[in-house]
């Protein structure tokens with residue numbers, strides 16, 4: 129069945145229940161069912177999502193790199209323990225002992241936050257902190273390039289040693305997922321498959337199914353993600369790092385820098401061209417590319433295959449951190465890399481062949497066909513590519529050999545990944561939202577084309593103005609000079625795309641294909657950006673993708689200068705398979721990894737340094753470990769305060785106020801909380817002189833408020849003559865707690881209702897989604913928020929809002945699921961009918977741009993789904 133996100137949200141009720149009664153799945157309308165892999169021996173599990181039983185499934189969203197269950201100061205039990213140890217660990221033993229005795233002694237009546245009691249406990253913790261120190265090794269490779277013998281030094285660490293550290297770490301034991309599982313959203317008995325992490329997707333399930341299933345011994349996969357990026361090589365850093373991440377750990381741990389976070393496995397050899405590439409003939413270009421690929425795969429063979437190859441086939445028994453013995457099979461089923469890197473991993477010829485895709489045999493003239501239903505391209509597989517390679521090797525004539533390889537876009541390289549089980553490189557390379565969409569399609573193709581088209585129409589100045597007038601929204605970058613700003617950042621392009629349609633639609637002619645292509649691209653991009661994706665959503669993504677294809681072909685037909693035959697255009701062809709096989713694209717998007725590059729360079733520097741000194745003393749290792757924890761703790765503090773500062777700064781309140789409100793909300797039965805409450809005022813005069821309300825409403829405010837209260841609170845008695853005083857306190861902001869339609873986690877909006885916001889004194893009357901009718905999306909603008917004290921002393925929060933109604937006005941081009949709203953009547957309302965904040969963008973270029981708005985349904989994933997996309 130189709131799940132209406134709006135409806136399913138309402139069934140959760142806006143107010144999260146704090147009920148502690150045990151869940152009863154039989155009576156639940158809405159729950160998540162977990163089907164464990166049969167090898168695990170575990171029974172299916174139910175996670176209720178209904179309001180009645182929601183308390184049983186605590187899913188507090190943290191949004192931090194380190195989830196709350198794992199503190200950044202691990203392995204130290206508490207922050208005071210770490211900070212105390214930091215100042216003391218270099219001190220002599222007797223000083224440490226006497227200080228501990230003092231702190232825990234009877235003369236210290238206030239006690240101490242320190243849980244470390246004894247000096248041996250400290251030593252134990254320091255030893256634990258040191259344990260992630262796999263030594264760097266180096267090796268030499270030589271290869272003949274352009275008739276010149278060249279030597280390369282590679283620096284690397286043994287990946288299996290790191291795997292052992294992760295799986296034997298008791299502090300990670302509860303977080304490691306040993307067996308894959310399938311997740312279903314169940315609504316009224318109808319099952320809908322959900323995928324997020326790799327262990328909820330199909331590839332891992334299938335890998336597990338092929339392993340021996342012997343009672344009494346667990347045979348488990350230990351899949352790894354490999355990330356590499358030659359783009360990191362600059363004249364300054366000279367680095368080509370390769371990272372490994374454990375897919376068995378949830379993303380918050382895997383993408384973090386603490387225990388279980390990324391592991392710098394080594395550096396790829398860099399092969400600089402000693403000749404001018406422009407002077408090379410095609411054959412010489414192919415030869416140079418081939419030599420590079422050959423060394424590339426020799427490095428992978430040395431670093432990855434030597435350590436993991438045999439183990440990936442035969443497994444190795446390990447007693448894990450939970451004291452359970454398992455036979456573990458490492459594998460590299462996911463590679464996170466941009467297109468160029470994917471060509472290297474697969475040893476394919478990219479632009480030097482007629483088959484430019486590293487994953488399938490699409491021809492260059494077929495790159496524009498991405499509609500999944502319509503077409504099939506033969507996938508590359510290890511068996512297939514290996515056969516081509518072997519056939520070519522047995523050919524006598526060099527010419528035959530070369531043409532056989534050329535016909536499959538392959539280099540004569542024995543691919544290192546062929547030797548690691550469950551690590552088919554053509555399947556491992558993955559869809560990358562950052563390079564394929566934000567940069568590849570939107571940033572480098574659609575956005576420059578739009579600017580060019582507007583330049584031709586002489587309306588690009590207006591675009592800049594409109595983009596600068598887009599109302600602000602937390603997390604959405606605001607562009608004052610969008611057309612003049614030089615940009616090369618994927619996130620910025622994505623932010624432009626999110627606000628672009630309302631700004632551009634009236635500047636383009638009627639029924640413009642550009643409007644449709646932007647919309648279709650944004651819709652499939654939003655779908656692929658979900659952290660949790662259902663089967664239905666995959667199907668909808670394919671529909672949007674087909675629309676994108678349709679409009680790109682129409683544009684190509686109409687304008688010869690805009691052709692969509694570049695390799696990145698083809699990538700979405702593989703995106704549905706990637707979601708089904710490997711989980712949500714955020715698992716393998718290069719963006720997550722890129723954010724952590726600085727940290728890796730830092731640790732790499734230390735790593736190299738250590739390698740020079742083979743006699744690393746224990747104290748040096750401890751210093752390194754303590755510095756690493758300090759770095760993580762600092763990053764954690766920074767992230768936490770940046771996140772709060774971002775929200776707070778946007779709403780013009782202090783971080784402390786946000787922190788307090790969030791804590792308050794989580795302890796409250798209500799899903800909203802007013803902030804910035806003012807002094808007590810008499811309702812008869814409070815709003816008499818506020819300029820942003822219509823004159824008649826100002827005059828009538830008190831009478832209308834009393835009528836509303838009488839209607840709404842009929843258990844209260846109010847005097848008919850209105851002669852008793854009503855006291856009110858005005859509020860300038862509201863925190864609204866909602867459940868995300870993306871993944872059912874709890875989230876908070878902080879919205880303003882304020883005539884003089886921050887330094888510029890701009891008015892900020894934010895918009896909200898309100899619950900009026902069950903199957904409609906209704907919106908309102910908050911005009912006044914206040915808390916009212918009744919004559920009985922009871923206090924209630926009340927809001928005055930201006931409702932929006934659907935507008936009859938239509939833009940030049942009506943895009944799919946476009947909603948236009950206009951100002952309607954002004955009414956009192958209780959904030960319990962507020963659902964969450966909404967981003968409305970003015971209908972620039974319309975008759976009344978100050979009273980006509982579009983719903984921005986691509987502002988975030990929750991809105992995208994809530995709006996019925």
Ligand SMILES: [Zn+2]
Nearest residue numbers: 485487488490
């Ligand atoms: Zn392909």
